[in-house]
Amino acid sequence: MKTILRRIDCLNIDIEFQVGQNARENHDIIDDAEPSDLWFHLAGLASCHVIGKIPEKVVIDKSELLKIVKQGAMICKQMSALKSQAKVEVEWTHIENVTKLDKPGSVSVTNVKKIII
Template structure:
């Protein structure tokens, strides 16, 4: 089971999720979206909390402070030891930076690049924030494999649409350049570009010179 929370720290709201136990964390590590952001209490046991990156945020390094605080507070609240302590450090990194090897314990994770790990300081527990998030909590079964297939299909469609748009823009630009060049050529020959017969004769004349 996966626990979902809604953060209203930004508009539109953002989705935060975490595994119910360490075994669910294994699936989340395996199926985390590359652009999702993983949060954990530094050097202490805690829940693995993920932020589903909103499309409105340019990159994981530019998460608004209010949303960052929501994620950090949720991690702290879901750490048995960390919840009792002040002045904690929360680490976070993109899902694509998570590294799992066969010799690691259940729920354990490392990173492909330590340079891709950022830190945020949490002075103390903020009950107002934690209570607000807990009121939105939903527990749901997730078909991780199907979710990945659906995501990859959507991302593929977006890439194809972007490529089609770019190709269309390039073709339009090439046609515009060709039309402008032809207009200049007709102008040099004193030909009305709207006179089809005159243009055809001019084109034949230019072809003879090539």
């Protein structure tokens, strides 16, 4: 697992992003996630899973959430084979909408939103 910190200036905090670098790690970071965390993955393609660790006591409005989502999506893109593509679609949702399947790295996801990075 790789850990990346990104400063979110409007919140005056660093957000930790955990990146699964293989199928087992992808499942492990889901297991370690808290209810307030966000999940990221390339849309329709094999990729790393990224978890944005949102501090539980931090109140986030929609514009602040979007800044965190953009950072998580950029990390997901940068850690993929599509990092040099001009536009990549990244799925994201709250971790509570992610259910691990039996095969390591495989998940079922509901309430997915998408962002182009």
